[in-house]
Amino acid sequence: MxxxxxxxxxxxxxxxxxxxxxxxxxxxxxxxxxxxxxxxxxxxxxxxxxxxxxxxxHLMENIRHVLTSIDFFGSMLNTVIVACVTTVLVLLIDSLAAFTFAKFEFPGRKLLFGALLGFMMLPLQLGALPQFIIMSHLGWVGTLKALIPPALANAFGIFWLRQYISGGVPDELLDAARMDGCGFLRQYWNVVLPMIRPAMSFLGIYAFVGAWNDYIWPLIALTDPTHLTLQVALAQLNVGHSTDYSMVMAGVLMASIPLVVVFALFARGFIAGATEGAVRG
Known part of the structure; x- marks a missing residue:
């Protein structure tokens, strides 16, 4: 009882x-x-x-209004190209930098990593003017090439992978690889990458979503109407004295579908990477 x-x-x-x-x-x-x-x-x-x-x-009617108001599929193709290229390069560059910070001693390592943490606290908008000047000197303003270099060195990605590699890749495995004659790149490709797949999946989704939803820098850098990204093109729907919010929301809904598909494909690795710190120890 x-x-x-x-x-x-x-x-x-x-x-x-x-x-x-x-x-x-x-x-x-x-x-x-x-x-x-x-x-x-x-x-x-x-x-x-x-x-x-x-x-x-009225969904189909609103979608027709979107397709007749902007070049939706052309802008989506531009965004897919930028997001995919940016994501691949972010994963490559950030993982190499994180591996170096985590497992190698070199002069100024702590100072450089501290500077990296400091850059994480700065608003991205502060770099818009220097980036525009650099892209202007390169002749890339108005083209999709101007959108990729500013996003390659992701401070959060380097920090995230560095922490993951420090705790998830044993030094003994790297020592054994060195004894077998593996150099830096061989250790990176054959030892480190297979062990950090969950973290790479998490960072890949993070970088893809960030590139897909980026608005400020494409708005500044893109001047050719045929090279607009999806977010800039959707912003053109919200003009005039009277905004058709149903049409705008239809465009937002269509732009969200690829993100849902990408997340569904990589959800397992994304969730594993996001919860890794909670189950380790």
């Missing part, structure tokens, strides 16, 4: 985390739900009081 009250008393404590998790999920999902609702209705329905919270039947 005494066990039942004790079990009942413990039940609210067990339910509390689930309640908070359910609330967090609802809060996180609601913007996506509201985007779909706005994309499937008209702007008049959005301004209705109380707002309409059910799906409408």
């Amino acid at each position: 005494s066990a039942a009250p004790k079990a009942w008393a413990r039940r609210p404590k067990g339910l509390t985390p689930h309640i908070f998790l359910a609330l967090a999920v609802l809060i996180s999902v609601f913007p996506f739900f509201w985007t779909i609702v706005m994309a499937t209705n008209t702007t008049q329905d959005i301004y209705h009081s109380p707002p309409k919270m059910t799906f409408g039947s």
Whole structure:
């Protein structure tokens, strides 16, 4: 008889985390739900009081308005090219730099890593003017090439992979590789990369989403209407005295689909990398 009250008393404590998790999920999902609702209705329905919270039947009409207002698929192709190239180069450069910081002693290592941490605290907008001057001297302003170099040395990516390699790649394996005659690149390719795949998956998604959603630098660097990225092209929908929010939300919904697909393909590695620190020890 005494066990039942004790079990009942413990039940609210067990339910509390689930309640908070359910609330967090609802809060996180609601913007996506509201985007779909706005994309499937008209702007008049959005301004209705109380707002309409059910799906409408105007999605295809709003999509047609998007496709006739901007070069959506051309801008998406530009964004895919920039995001894919940037992600591959970020993974390569950041992993090489992180491996060097984590496993090799060289003069000024702590000073350089401290400077790297300092750069992480600076707003990216501070580098817009120097970047534009450099790209102008190279003759890349107005082309997609101007979008790739500024994003290659990702300070967060180097920090993230350095921490992962320091704790996840044993020095004994690298010593054994050196005894077998492996140089720096051979150690990197055959020993380090296979062991940091979860962290690389996490950083790959992070870099891809960052390049896909980048708006400020493409807005500054791109001057040719045929070379616009998707975020800059979508911003052209929000002009004039009266904004068609249903059309804008339809464009946002279409632009989000590739991100959902990429995340679904790499979700396992993404989640493994994101939770690695919680299960290690």
